Amino acid sequence: MDKIRFMVVSGFLGAGKTTTMIALAEHLSKTYGETAIIANDLGANLVDTNLTQTSGCTVAEIASGCICYQMDNTIDQIRRLRDKDGAVFVMSDIPGCGVGALDHVYHRLAEDCADEFTLSPFTVVVDPERLRMIMPERADINLPEELVYLLKLQLEEADLVVLNKADLLEEAGIHRYVDFLKTACPDIPVIVISALEKTNIAELADFITTHETALKNFSVRHNQEFADAEAKLTWYNRRLYLKTNDGGKIDCNAVVDDLIEGIRMGLIERKRNVPHLKTFATSGNGDFNKASLIGVDYDVEYAQKLLRPHKNLRMIINARAVCEARPLARLMDDALDEVCEKYDLDCQVFFTECFGMADEGR
Missing domain, CATH: 3.40.50.300 (P-loop containing nucleotide triphosphate hydrolases)
Structure with missing residues (x-):
């Protein structure tokens, strides 16, 4: 062979x-x-x-x-x-x-x-x-x-x-x-x-x-x-599902934009940073949004944006942050809550993990 x-x-x-x-x-x-x-x-x-x-x-x-x-x-x-x-x-x-x-x-x-x-x-x-x-x-x-x-x-x-x-x-x-x-x-x-x-x-x-x-x-x-150096970083991963409460289609690119902006502002408020934040959002049928942020001082980079409005969205968030685990988890929740309220979305969270490399028990 x-x-x-x-x-x-x-x-x-x-x-x-x-x-x-x-x-x-x-x-x-x-x-x-x-x-x-x-x-x-x-x-x-x-x-x-x-x-x-x-x-x-x-x-x-x-x-x-x-x-x-x-x-x-x-x-x-x-x-x-x-x-x-x-x-x-x-x-x-x-x-x-x-x-x-x-x-x-x-x-x-x-x-x-x-x-x-x-x-x-x-x-x-x-x-x-x-x-x-x-x-x-x-x-x-x-x-x-x-x-x-x-x-x-x-x-x-x-x-x-x-x-x-x-x-x-x-x-x-x-x-x-x-x-x-x-x-x-x-x-x-x-x-x-x-x-x-x-x-x-x-x-x-x-x-x-x-x-x-x-x-x-x-x-x-x-x-x-x-x-x-490893101890400075916290890993955050979340998988969730969003849908409009009224069943109508909306601009889901704006949802992603606002969610990332909420995370950015939460980190800036706490004087923390995110060397890499990645999101992947899709409603199926090959239509997806892939976004990347390499720091709170940078613009969001997109590998691709959604091509049309949708009424639901499956989403994954991966963040590698210079921020303690507890405040990072809180600011992530706050950013998601604000987006759901702004766009009248129902959110189901299927998985969340947030841990630092030096956290006890790892």
């Missing part, structure tokens, strides 16, 4: 890992062979899984924990994607604060499954805005210094750095970011893409299918600074 290629896609919250994996999977499935995605995060009910499914890509989900700490499950999922779906290439992301998959995942696969897996370069996706935190201007984007340290660790772990969101940059800006990366990460290749516009995806696909990991020795197993 031929070996299956596997790749981990790492990167900071909001860097565009999922969009990059979808663009790659679409291209590779046409040019290389059936390619599958594993959506991974610490919580359940993932926006990324739903978004990937709408693209038509083959997707599996590993939730409620990083793949680093459930390797038996990860290996089973890869094999299942190979045996059931015919995948010859599988890629998985890890949570946006994640560091350590090179140690926990790649080295484990190299030691125990070398005859079964070829390991493509350990790929780290970065976006220009977050990269400015460690560039000479040391941009202050209202994130704790501990999270800046996470970004530095992620770059150190990389076999390949992918500068995403090139569509937001002028040519001179691209050169400036690439020059910085080549200085900050010497001997690590850099590829510039726009996952949204699918720019240079073919170049990236060619690299990851013709190169393998250097299998560097890199570990954060006893790194207290990394633990301190």
